[in-house]
Amino acid sequence: MGSGSYKLSGVWTAMNSASHLLRPIFAEVDSDGRLLRADEALASLNRRAGGIEGGILAIPALASLAQLAIRLQMRLSRAVRVADDAEHLELWVEVSPESNLAKLSIVSWQVLPSGSKSNRADLNNVSLAHAGVMHFDSRYRLLRVSGVAAQGLAPSDFGRDGFEVLGDLFEADDGLSLLLDAMVQRVGISARRLNRIFDGQPFAVTGQIHTDNYQLLFSTISPAETVNVSSGTRGTPDAMFGKHLAPVLRQPLGRIIANAETIGSELQGPIRENYALYARDIANAARHLSALVDDLGDLEAVERPDFKTAQDQIELGDVARRVAGLLALKAADHSIRILTPPESDKVPAIAEFRRTLQILLNLVNNAIRYSPDGTEITIETKQSEASSMISVSDKGAGIQPEDREKIFQKFERLGRSGDGGSGLGLYISSRLAKAMGGEISVSEAEGGGAKFILRLPSG
Amino acid sequence: MGIPLDHGVDHNDQLLKVAADHARDINALCADVATVIFPLAIAPPSEAMVAAVSTRLREIILDIEAAILPIDPDQRLATWPILARSGFLREPDLIDFILARVAEDSLEVVVKNGDANLLTRLLDHRNDNIADAAQTLLAAESLHRHSAGNSHYALSAELFHKLCWRVAAAHEISQGARKPDVIAAVRAAIAQYSEANRAQSAAAKIAHFCNEAERSGFLTLATAGVHLHVAALSAMMGLDQDHVVRLMAAGSSGPYAVMLAAAGVSKIDAIEAIYLVRGGSLTSREAGIFDAGYAMLERHDAEAEIAKWAAARTNYLAFGQP
Numbered sequence: 001m002g003s004g005s006y007k008l009s010g011v012w013t014a015m016n017s018a019s020h021l022l023r024p025i026f027a028e029v030d031s032d033g034r035l036l037r038a039d040e041a042l043a044s045l046n047r048r049a050g051g052i053e054g055g056i057l058a059i060p061a062l063a064s065l066a067q068l069a070i071r072l073q074m075r076l077s078r079a080v081r082v083a084d085d086a087e088h089l090e091l092w093v094e095v096s097p098e099s100n101l102a103k104l105s106i107v108s109w110q111v112l113p114s115g116s117k118s119n120r121a122d123l124n125n126v127s128l129a130h131a132g133v134m135h136f137d138s139r140y141r142l143l144r145v146s147g148v149a150a151q152g153l154a155p156s157d158f159g160r161d162g163f164e165v166l167g168d169l170f171e172a173d174d175g176l177s178l179l180l181d182a183m184v185q186r187v188g189i190s191a192r193r194l195n196r197i198f199d200g201q202p203f204a205v206t207g208q209i210h211t212d213n214y215q216l217l218f219s220t221i222s223p224a225e226t227v228n229v230s231s232g233t234r235g236t237p238d239a240m241f242g243k244h245l246a247p248v249l250r251q252p253l254g255r256i257i258a259n260a261e262t263i264g265s266e267l268q269g270p271i272r273e274n275y276a277l278y279a280r281d282i283a284n285a286a287r288h289l290s291a292l293v294d295d296l297g298d299l300e301a302v303e304r305p306d307f308k309t310a311q312d313q314i315e316l317g318d319v320a321r322r323v324a325g326l327l328a329l330k331a332a333d334h335s336i337r338i339l340t341p342p343e344s345d346k347v348p349a350i351a352e353f354r355r356t357l358q359i360l361l362n363l364v365n366n367a368i369r370y371s372p373d374g375t376e377i378t379i380e381t382k383q384s385e386a387s388s389m390i391s392v393s394d395k396g397a398g399i400q401p402e403d404r405e406k407i408f409q410k411f412e413r414l415g416r417s418g419d420g421g422s423g424l425g426l427y428i429s430s431r432l433a434k435a436m437g438g439e440i441s442v443s444e445a446e447g448g449g450a451k452f453i454l455r456l457p458s459g
Numbered sequence: 460m461g462i463p464l465d466h467g468v469d470h471n472d473q474l475l476k477v478a479a480d481h482a483r484d485i486n487a488l489c490a491d492v493a494t495v496i497f498p499l500a501i502a503p504p505s506e507a508m509v510a511a512v513s514t515r516l517r518e519i520i521l522d523i524e525a526a527i528l529p530i531d532p533d534q535r536l537a538t539w540p541i542l543a544r545s546g547f548l549r550e551p552d553l554i555d556f557i558l559a560r561v562a563e564d565s566l567e568v569v570v571k572n573g574d575a576n577l578l579t580r581l582l583d584h585r586n587d588n589i590a591d592a593a594q595t596l597l598a599a600e601s602l603h604r605h606s607a608g609n610s611h612y613a614l615s616a617e618l619f620h621k622l623c624w625r626v627a628a629a630h631e632i633s634q635g636a637r638k639p640d641v642i643a644a645v646r647a648a649i650a651q652y653s654e655a656n657r658a659q660s661a662a663a664k665i666a667h668f669c670n671e672a673e674r675s676g677f678l679t680l681a682t683a684g685v686h687l688h689v690a691a692l693s694a695m696m697g698l699d700q701d702h703v704v705r706l707m708a709a710g711s712s713g714p715y716a717v718m719l720a721a722a723g724v725s726k727i728d729a730i731e732a733i734y735l736v737r738g739g740s741l742t743s744r745e746a747g748i749f750d751a752g753y754a755m756l757e758r759h760d761a762e763a764e765i766a767k768w769a770a771a772r773t774n775y776l777a778f779g780q781p
Contacts, residue, residue, distance in 0.1 A: 072620045073646075077655035079667050079694070092588075092667050094655065107588065108667060137770050144697070144766065159773030213763070270497060 025106040029066035066102035069095040083150040132218035136162040256286040295424040302431035309352040320379040347381040348459025349388035367394035393445035502710025527644040538629035559701035562708030592664040599658035662690035721761035
């Protein structure tokens with residue numbers, strides 16, 4: 001469909017924004033939203049939207065308006081925006097209810113000129129390359145939808161939790177899990193195949209961060225077509241937790257954390273002091289659970305026989321400074337200083353950047369947790385012929401020699417509990433180090449405390 | 460000799476009722492006091508605004524009672540105490556509607572000094588849909604300004620339906636019996652209602668049917684008048700009209716400036732519109748913020764920000780959480 005001169009069921013109308021239909025398009029919809037009768041223009045639009053004759057009207061905005069008129073038994077007159085392939089239409093619809101059905105009279109049918117929709121300017125650019133786009137706000141509520149992505153949605157879906165909307169619309173399979181996982185982690189994701197439940201239509205869906213928001217770009221694919229899943233895909237068919245359970249668990253945990261923080265920080269107004277403390281406890285407990293979910297997902301990944309890491313050229317001093325930056329606030333809470341190697345010392349290594357960062361975050365996190373307040377944690381780098389090395393030393397109680405092997409075992413806590421640890425961090429770090437061709441060991445730091453050393457292949 | 464009782468209490472059951480009401484009241488008092496001391500809004504309501512909202516709300520209930528209840532004029536507002544106690548009159552969609560009307564009134568006061576003649580010119584438009592809608596809009600504005608007893612016709616379909624049935628229910632509660640004649644009167648009032656006769660609907664229809672050049676003329680508040688200006692912004696932003704009008708009358712001119720930026724209005728025109736809306740009382744701080752910020756504001760950033768407002772409003776009207 002294009003702008004300019006336009007033919008609808010034998011009714012010519014100039015489709016610029018100043019024109020209107022020469023005679024209205026009529027339709028009848030019952031209280032269940034079924035399209036009982038429609039002039040060809042609307043029937044055709046309904047078919048393009050996936051509807052069938054006598055079935056539920058597949059244009060949610062129109063169906064809702066008809067049902068509202070029947071429920072209220074009132075005459076309504078409103079502009080309705082609908083998507084038709086990649087275009088947006090604005091219809092002026094007058095609805096008269098008659099007991100159990102609504103008579104629709106569409107007196108104007110306009111193709112919205114692309115670019116004129118102010119709050120869709122950026123979207124229009126995207127729409128040229130994609131059949132549909134879904135926009136979510138920073139709290140993952142559905143903001144707006146265009147093109148094929150709008151089919152199957154009701155007006156009440158806007159403002160709803162995006163995870164729930166996607167869960168309602170698409171089959172719960174690996175593609176959806178990975179997509180939700182990427183949204184939770186606020187990272188982009190390459191094309192994943194999603195199958196829409198109501199019409200079985202498969203899509204290749206790409207996720208992107210867009211300013212503070214998240215957007216999904218939809219491209220239609222044929223049922224037989226497969227989506228080229230990018231390398232570095234997480235999980236195999238056996239990876240049940242990381243792929244299926246972790247995203248499902250992260251969503252409610254994320255909400256618990258956000259709501260408890262809102263209550264605890266008294267953003268909605270003052271509450272009793274005890275309640276604010278309870279709310280902070282809830283947030284901390286949920287954060288702990290969330291970290292455990294991450295650990296279990298990683299555990300499953302590192303234990304797979306085919307687990308591999310990328311071989312990036314990295315600089316260990318750079319990793320150290322990033323970790324120090326990420327944990328600066330947490331360390332400051334305990335008046336702990338994190339000392340990093342000088343920028344002039346370059347120690348290159350071959351390892352996956354993200355995994356190395358993860359290992360070092362775990363080591364420095366542990367050091368903060370077990371160091372006395374007001375002490376220092378030292379991160380040092382060193383280059384030898386065979387390997388590159390980065391160490392984390394603290395001023396805590398240290399690790400007894402007989403425990404230095406044991407501490408890298410799964411769920412080993414050395415008898416400690418209640419400190420927020422899961423007993424998985426060092427095990428996972430150790431497995432990651434091995435997967436990258438390196439190792440982690442622990443010794444006694446100068447002046448007491450523990451010194452964890454990560455060795456990686458030299459760059 | 461007995462001890463005199465206050466409140467005219469002379470039966471045990473009435474004593475219990477009064478006691479129960481006031482026992483509940485001490486909890487409600489906490490919430491009221493907290494709201495007064497710690498208002499949630501950046502710009503808390505002025506006394507004038509509270510009075511205007513309260514008056515408008517009473518007027519609507521009064522007009523609905525007059526339309527559907529067979530009671531004498533001196534018994535009007537009989538349903539008010541029941542409706543007020545039920546909590547219905549506190550619901551966000553109703554208060555939002557009233558606040559939008561109060562904002563609209565205040566905007567019309569400042570705009571009427573201008574040359575708002577665009578609407579009358581549309582009466583002769585070659586497109587019948589536009590000419591008819593202009594006629595409807597003029598009639599609705601006139602009804603609103605000059606005719607008492609019709610305030611309920613300004614309600615949206617959803618609110619009209621809800622309010623009529625709740626007033627009928629409150630009447631039945633006060634009378635202690637079903638009232639078939641009232642139910643029939645509600646059905647008749649609902650059947651007579653036509654959304655197309657609302658000023659907002661007529662303005663939206665004009666904005667829909669006009670071409671882009673004509674619509675851009677609506678962005679000049681002084682000549683377009685409040686309804687057409689709001690309808691044009693509403694169509695461009697994808698916000699509902701009551702949302703636009705409330706943003707225009709917000710405590711700061713910031714939201715209006717962002718809407719104008721998203722609509723592509725030039726800085727000079729925008730400052731004129733803001734100056735008009737603020738009744739010529741733009742503070743130096745606002746002017747400073749505007750001067751520095753407007754030129755730097757990217758249109759797509761303004762659009763992205765406005766999209767968030769729409770989502771927040773949907774959430775608020777559905778769940779009542781700001």
